Amino acid sequence: QKEVEQNSGPLSVPEGAIASLNCTYSDRGSQSFFWYRQYSGKSPELIMFIYSNGDKEDGRFTAQLNKASQYVSLLIRDSQPSDSATYLCAVNSDYSSASKIIFGSGTRLSIRP
């Protein structure tokens, strides 16, 4: 059974600090990695994707991938109260199809003023 594991949280981070969210996955054949943000009562929204080992930056967000260790992380710099949400990690073993995407159960992030 392919799995994607996340700490459910809540992860509490002071405003302005760096929030670090982690995700591990079991399938070594995984090719694509995604981070979704989901506000309470709302639908998931794709915020980052990464395919290659290393870092990928987009504004205040940085995704980090380490395929050898089978983990992917999301860093949020200068955390804002609006970043308070649940962050879902998703992993795909077939980049030509979304039907194989496996989602983690999410980490709840709370930014305290």
Add this chain to the structure above:
Amino acid sequence: DAGITQSPRHKVTETGTPVTLRCHQTENHRYMYWYRQDPGHGLRLIHYSYGVKDTDKGEVSDGYSVSRSKTEDFLLTLESATSSQTSVYFCAISERDNQETQYFGPGTRLLVL
């Protein structure tokens, strides 16, 4: 929400009754998906469609059927609802040339008593 609507948004029904959820898109995307989201399980794929009248099963398809007679509409039917099908149901869409980038609808909260 990327031109995706779901109806109804909330539904309460009784065990054993049939239920149909509708997903409607105005983006003309080829691929459509039905997920369910439960605490501790993340998003799990129920069924997906890769074109009109073309559908396939996902990870948790038992007890569900789908139909797609038009590009814009994807219906999810619970033939005989059970309490284990109480969940939040999300529809998602993606383009043929970028299937991994999924856009989610607002969700339907279903309670089966």
